[in-house]
Amino acid sequence: MIVAPSMLASDFSHLSDEIRRIDIAGADWVHLDAMDGHFVPNLTFGPPVISSMRPYTDKPFDVHLMIDEPIQYIPQFRKAGADIITFHLEAASDPDAVIQAISDGGAKPSVAIKPGTPVDAVLPYLDRLYMVLVMTVEPGFGGQKFMPNMLSKVRVIKQKRPDVLVEVDGGINDVTAKEAARAGVNVLVAGTSVFGAKDAAAAISSLKNSDRTL
Template identity: 55%
Template structure:
């Protein structure tokens, strides 16, 4: 299991040092939620903040665009330092075109889906993306409770990937803690976004290690992909 601390739960007054603290704590990715107040009913931070944080860590930046028109901003987020860009299937524009734009910028494309969106809707795009992000809360605000029924979507997607022998990663975002990460690992999740549980811990490194330790006990229950 890889852990991607969500900067939405960080101390915004110390955004750069918080980014470095997550890297030093063993984060596998740094998750940055971009909200426009239109696609979701909240605002977070944007391009200047991502660019300013980039020098503080070498850990890959996992940028999650919760915005209405993602294709318009792909190149600028790539230039700001994104290594991965997730955009929503429910946003405007052609998902295939947006994924192609992201890859053309030298960035990994990922497709995100809200809780109400059937996971089967991502199947036509599995050859175009490197990751699928399944929201386990309603996007827009941190601190929400984990939606356990979203693990059914993870299992469906994992089964599809296994059947087609695809190496697309599965990420979840929302409500991840030491209890819920066990469900995620058993269902076949590869990356968990974690917020307050990591940032509010006295030692972020210990919190990340604890999440990984729990996940390791359950990961073998979900098949990953075919061999060969």
């Protein structure tokens, strides 16, 4: 199981320290949520802030774009240090072009779907994707309750293409991580359960081991 702590739950006044902390604690990736205030009702950070974080870890930057018409921003996020770029299917007028732009820029392409989006919407793109992000909460804010019925989407995706990575984001803790693992999830995005833990290393280790009992 890959664990990608979400910087959305970190202390924004000490981003460099927070990245180093989760790196040392054993994070596999760093998850970065870029929100534009249009596609989702919240604003976070863009390429300049991501670029400023890049020197503090060698771990892959898993960048989740919650922005309208993401294609125009792909080069900036790639230049800022994004290794994996996830865009929302609902936010792109031409998903094929966005996937191509991500690949052409040298990053790994990934598509996210909101809870209200049927899994069938992402299936036509599976053969061109590195990963699919199944949102297990409504995107835009951290700390929401996990939606277990979203795991049916994971099962469909893994049945159609077993080798594609499936990531879940929202409400991940020790209990929901095991549910996700049973459904075939490969990557867990965890915010408050890591950054709010007294021992981040123990929290990450527990999530990593969520698939050990399967």
